[in-house]
Amino acid sequence: MSLRSIFEIILIAGIFSALVLWGGYCLLLLSGKHVRDMMSPIEIPNQAWWMVSGEGALTGDRFLITRPGNKAQTVAAAALPVSLSAKEFGFLEVIFSQRVNAHSLSLGVDQAENITQPETAPAKWIEEGVARVSGHQLRLGGGKVRHVVVGALGGLGPGVSIKSATVHLARPSFLELQGLLMRSLVDLDGWKQRSINLNRPEWTPLELSPVPVVVAWILLMALLACLWMTYSGKLNPHRALLGIGIASGLGWLLLDLGWQVTLWQRHYGAVLQYGGLSSVEKRLTEVDGDVFSLIEDLKVELDDPERRWVIFADHAFDYFRARYFAVPQPVMIRGDVSVRSLWKMGPGFLAVFVHLSNEIVTEAVQVRSSSASPDVIERPIESLVGQDARLIQHRAGPSGAVLEMKPDQRPWLINSGWFRHPAGLWRLRVPVGTRGQKGWVRLQVFRRHREDTQRKAVTMRELFVQPDRALHDLSVTFSLGEDQEILFRVRERRSRGTIAGTPQLISVASEGELIELRKKGSPWSFLARKVLESEGGVAYEML
Secondary structure, eight states: OHHEEEHHHHHHHHHHHHHHHHHHHHHHHHHHHHHHHHHOOOOEOGEEEEEESSSSEEEETTEEEEEEOOOGGGEEEEEEEEEGGGGEEEEEEESSSOOOOOOEEEOOOEEEEESSSSSEEEEEEEEEEEEEEHHHHHHHHSEEEEEEEEEEEEETTTTTEEEEEEEEEOOOOOHHHHHHHHHHHHETTTTEOSOOOOOOSSSSOOOOOOOOHHHHHHHHHHHHHHHHHHHHHHOOOOHHHHHHHHHHHHHHHHHHHTTTHHHHHHHHHHHHHHOOOHHHHHHTTTTTTHHHHHHHHHHHHHTEEEEEEEEEESSSHHHHHHHHHHTSSOEEOOOOOOOHHHOOOOOOOOOEEESSSSSEEEEEEEOOOTTTSEEEEEEGGGOOTTTEEEOOOSSSSOOSSEHHHHHHHHSSEOOOEEEOOHHHHHHHEEEEESSSSSEEEEEEEEEEETOOOEEEEEEEEEEEEOOSOEEEEEEEEEEOOEEEEEEEEEEESOOOOEEOOOOOEEEOOOOSEEEEEETTTOOOOOEEEEEETTEOOOOEEEE
């Protein structure tokens, strides 16, 4: 077999595999149950109805029309709960409580913000009490459908009410189905993932979208087709272009084959698990009920849309579900449970643990505050100079004396040495900044008993500093018992040219029981206050 034949076989196999993958994915989502889910009808709540001409009122779960208006005209209208284009409108179906005795009944829509000139057509009776009008009868143009309208000449009859109204979507063509498929997967405005249900954007996003895979395979298919025509003599570019094309094709192939199988398997599992459930059903079932309840209760409890959250979860899918429900709360980072994630959380951060019971060790802490201790104790900065730092006196400005790292030295900026301190709950605050390279600065606290020389790691925290010549507070909260000594130190991590101001020890009033969080197997602990606990997880406010 010649080299050319082998090459042609590889190209044909690549094109065929791309078509099979794309066709299989279309078949998965556009067949049976999934296409019905994406095209599910829009239910119009009875609370949305009002009278344009005539009199009527909501009675229980029905909208009762009592008498006609001017010129014996009865017109009732309701706003659509979702945005709908005129091309997507299939037909409107209205179910009445009993037989309508009007001289003529018409159904239709209005595309204006206010009811000005509705497009109506005579209703077609499907069965007794059920009337329908299609989009072809209305002859709609472009734009949006904003309202549905029920009109009649004369009254509808005594005791006649609207039980329900439903807008059914028009069945799209094959090309429109392709666009519907892509729009249901990704929001092109912000390049964000969406649910498989186009009409309910509040649905939980899927864990991974196959859009990158589909795009990669389409590009690969087009590239292979061009290379095939080039190699067969139908195109005559330079040999250099052919070499670049072959290299690009191999690159796409190697890049894509490594992760596409996992991506498709995960998405397929998500579709099977979450497809066809409404948002209300998902929140009430075991799928999302516990996580949704936890996040919503936290929003109500805190009532602070600006509070910074960090969500920790055992699985990526749980994390994405919780982050989706947390909107508009700012979720700072992806929470793989690690000591590094915990020590980068500042005071006031909310740590939300979703379905995590074995990763974090919690221990209740009872702290006895010392009323005799002053509110703020400053440590003389002259006594805290680390082995790699030097003292600089600032005569002007509020900063006073500061410590600065010596040139080409790192990492110790402050080393307090061991000293005794009153028992209680304390917050150590150190102003830090940088005049050189941005990066992280770490504050560590240790303690020991006066009679014991063995030190114990207590807590730490890191702060990311920018070279803006300003000092920012790096603080940690810790408890101290009787006859204990403490030592704290500040060091550079990835910053350069770090500076530090005068440290302060501030007494903190302890209200209620505090929790000490610790990653299993780590000596470092972090004080927090429990905010909420439920079946979905537990949330702590970092001190």
